[in-house]
Amino acid sequence: MNSMLERLSKEFRVTDITERHPGLTTLTADKDVAETLLRELRDREGYTHLNFMTAIDYIERGVFTLVYMLHNYATKSTLSVHVNIDRVNAEMTSIHTLWAQAWTYQRELRELWGINFPGSPRVEEDFCLEGWEEIPPMRREFDTVEYCERTFTSREGRGTVNPREHMAEIIFPNRGGDK
Amino acid sequence: MSLKDLISPFFVWQRAFEKPYTVGLKPIVERPGAPAYRGFHINMSDDCVGCGSCFTICQNHAIDMVKVDGLEAHGGDSGLRPRFDYGRCCWCGLCVDICTAGSLRMTNEYAWFTTNPDDFRFVAGMENKSWDGRTGGYHRHPDYHLFPPKRIEMEMLAPEESVASFTEVAKGYTEEQAKLEADRCVECGICVATCPAHMDVPDYIHSIRDGDYEKGLQLMYRTNPFPATCGRICTRRCESVCPVGIQGEPVAIRWLKRFIVDQVAEADYARILPNVEADTGKRIAIVGAGPGGLSAAYYLRLKGHAVEVFESQAQAGGMLRYGVPSYRLPDPALDKDIEHIRSLGVEIHFNHSIGRDTAFSDLLDNYDAVFVSTGLNVPSQMRIQGEDHPRVMDGLKLLDDVANGKDPQIGTSVAVIGGGNVAMDAARVSRRLGAEVTVLYRRRIEDMPADTEEIHEAQAEGCIFVTQAIPVEALNAAQSDQVTLKWGEAEMLQDPKGGRPRPVLQEERMHLDTFDTVVSAIGQGSNLDYIPTEISDQLQIKWGKFIPGDYQQMVLNKLFVGGDVANATADAISAIEDGHHAARGIHRFLDTGQRG
Amino acid sequence: MIKSLSTDATLANAGLSAEEQDLFSNARPTAYEPYSIKAVEDFANWCRANSLWILAFGTGCGAIELRPLMTARFDANRIGVAGRPTPRQASVFIIGGYSSVKTLKRIVRSYEQMQGPKFVIALGICPVNGGMYWDSYNTIKRLDQYIPVDLYITGCMPRPEVLVAGALELKKMIKEGRCDGANRYVENFDWYKANQKKVIKKWDMPDYNW
């Protein structure tokens, strides 16, 4: 395990190698070597199982972190490969030739995050949504409550009173701080 | 395809003669929910305090806190009750788990259908529902908690150690302890209404969790310029209504307050706390540098008014300095509060007695407003024979002497008469001076007005409590430096009107005990002699106390009063609020000319 | 008895492509008018009430309790409830809880394809006021904005026992002639359509599909 990680950091310049719990290691790879790295992990290191791939929106850093979770059944170890890509015109190499379910994930990422995977089959098709016109909903700046209020109607007649403010109004209207 | 495969499916027939699985058609009657079923809600409205924790935790926004007819906000009850929207609720039961009062639970009723979807909304416990009487259903398991029910213990000096010196007994929270304790707050804000000063308790507790103690200090000074003091000796009515305390122990609000002050150095106060506004040119006189007077001084000074305080003693603090022993409130803590007030430019004239050094009427003439907070400094009489015996002294004098560094010469056996905080202080101070102490009280321990903690600590420090004991006479003892106290046992007589039981002296059960000193601590009264009769005649005064109008204002527009001499609660935090409120009133009066 | 079709009130079917325009009728829906003889209408309602055929469309979580409902333990068949695979044969549409916008489109189509008289039961909290998914960008909050609902059953999930009780209640309502959801749909057709089109962004189907 350690020798492999050493080799990876040398050959693929992977960084941030952290063991999260026994059997789960995370590392960060550059975008341009990611596909080769994944192929290497699959073919040479026995990480044959793609648990899933997904993205995390680090809007404050201006990046999407793509997460490829790979599992090695023989050594029972899992590798979480992180790849940071630019949020603007987000695009990543497709890995649909490596794993058969990868194109589905890429379709999902395309639809819900707006990350493009050129060459991935049916990547332009609707996946979960239909006729979505807003910014991709999984992006952090998409405000789901605001969208709901704008789009859907809720039942009227609701409304709550804050106990503290209510008591202030009834019991000590002219007192307390800033009065 | 084998013959077996063809035949074996016909085994289905063997079940044809079994009893059917099918259940009846009436839902609730024939199949009630399981005993712990999470069905429709029920709320014991009398137990509910309307803290809104259920509202806070509900991820579906299924709960509204609403006003209901017949319930008013009072004391520890916001008067609001949860209204459930069964177009949102998912019956997770988090509201039941978090319910601080334990009033909310779920029944095992589960059937409700209607043609009008707006029906699915009700105030549990206030509207009649078919499941109201049900006993089954989900309630929180006693060993399952969503917030820690027990408070973080404050480390105290051991009694054998504490009794040996005047070192502060409570050691204060460490940062880790304070954060854990602050974590227990549910941020309902019920305590804010009960706190006489309406301090922003949830907010400054929040600042502890954030580790932002400077913000915490700012929040406290919004309503209370004595946080170091109140963090130690406040009567903490907030804790008595803290909903967390209903099923567990209340959040240690007082210790958390103290923790914040202890984290900020006095040198940083000027940078953190608000500064004085531009001078208004108005002059205000304040009589008495106790918590009430200095609180008024602080808030008036912040508004830019020139403030002069007249204090008859040599140091500021009033009862906080001379009435509270230093093992509860060390002088440095009190000084920290007072020094900040003085640093804003509040001028204090020490050893300056109104009536003696300056006439009260001069104050009214020479200043734009006068705030009077002279406190209760005259001990009440026991009204027994021999009260003027030289070995009978009053508790306030004892405390005063000790605070001033004088030896009160109490000897080695002391009887303290009374059950209030002053009596406890006198008893514990006497213990520290090396005396054996017996506390005599007319009623039972549970009737004592003193803090329960104080009573426990006094007991732990070795004070002997004799309850239902009524002093009758102080007699000369065989030795001239002793006094013999004649006291009788009392029986508690139930009040036929339902009031609190009354002690009745049992003439046949009298005792004679000899002590070096008898300390009387049965209460205090005021001394308003400094006010000339022609002025006091115009004022509303009852039993030696002022009856102020709105904003603590008296009939004379310029005169505002507050503190023990003007309220019924007679504690520091009320005095502080009186001072603050009078400051609001004075500022408003000077600004707009409006009366309260 | 069916009210005669009025010829002038036609639908635009604007969402359809030119070659599909011909495939669908552009007639508006028509309201159901009861038989003029009360005894006949009562008899018809009695028949309807005793054959509640549910459309086999598990639109949401609620579908999970339909299986126990239709099998041995709760055996809804004994009260005349049966499952039907196609909307053409079904008279009751059970909306199983939340419906996503994508499903709503299919709900509308299925509902319109059902033959009258037809009834809708909404299960759970989500069709009432959004329920659990009140802040989800992809589920509707109030079903009654999009199709008429005759009976609401609250719960998450409503148990099969309540479904049985609800079906019995629906039967009672039908016998009393109180289920007029389908007529409300006809009367407020344009309002429903406007609401539907507000959330269904990809409207590639006929406006009224029967």
Place this chain on the structure above:
Amino acid sequence: MPQPPTHSSSLDMAQPEPIDLSSGKYVKLWQGPQHPGITGNMSLELTLCGDEIVECKTHVGYLHRGFEKFMERRTYIQNFTVVCRIAVPEPTFNEYLYSAAIEELAGIEVPERANWLRALNLEMMRLASFLMWTGGMSGAFGLYTVPNWTLTYRDYILDLFEELTGARIYHMYIVPGGVRNVLPDGWKARALEILKGTEKMMREVDRVMMNNAVFKARSKGLGLIPPDMVDPYGIVGPNARAAGFKRDLRKDEPYLVYDQLDFEVVTATASDAYERAWVRQQEIFQCINLIRQMLERMPDSGPFQAQMPNVLHWKIPPGETYLKAECTRGEYGYYVVTDGSEYVRRVHVRGPSYTHAIAVMERLAVGTNIADIAGLMVSLHTYPPEIER
């Protein structure tokens, strides 16, 4: 007869060539979302040549609720009530994995008793889910007696759940920090009684379904998963075990108390619909056995909840974890990222149906008869809500 386009080998992941519908040789049929022969609410877009399927496209999203989005704006305790809705027939695995992930990130140690209760819940859920699946599987092949039996026994298990957790479907029992309740009085005895009945019923199902000439004839050879397809397609659980892969997370990477229990991983030789059904039958018996072991060995006293902070403002330090458990369909996983705030930064739920119902289904459907498509779908055991979440 025109040759339908096929994959050159099982490892070929390229999409087949598009089919020319205008040639008139093909017909396009939609199965679902409103269709009795579909599992849950999803649909298959089938292209047929005669009654043979030449192309299948899975369409999902009818149940998309955006969990991963709105979980990011709920506190940790609030999310625990939400997660069970992700897989309706098997909510418990969500509850467990979410709680376990949160506990790992917050550094909370769960008491021993809670671990036993959790494992008990998971196994009961597995049993209930398999029973429902058995009903669905036999129903898809026209055997309508079996669902009446199995769903009734599933309901008896739901009764046990109701007694223990307070709800039939969404138990919300496994909570971060432990569990919410302990076994009620007499529960064990009732559970054993129901297990006994279930076991007896399953032996009859064995005769009626697994040894049924019709069922055998239709399911044998249907949707065969060749072993070299398993890893490239990410096939897990009984679907992989039926192809001979001895993979079971309960054994390979034991969680909760599985390392203290006695069981063997069930495998078969060729993963067709019949063998997959057979593996699941065996796992039902195994499950009953595991529950009995747990009921016998589980501690009856002790705490069942860890010391918890106030959940109303619970902050968890930054971290990342991926936890998985063996659900009825295979590896179910929760990927949780925290950033030190009161809200979770990112949750990703990995459901085995994601690949089984899309990539695998689209691949296996090609060449299948239209009449068998429902059976094939059920035999892969997919739950749509966990795909789109």
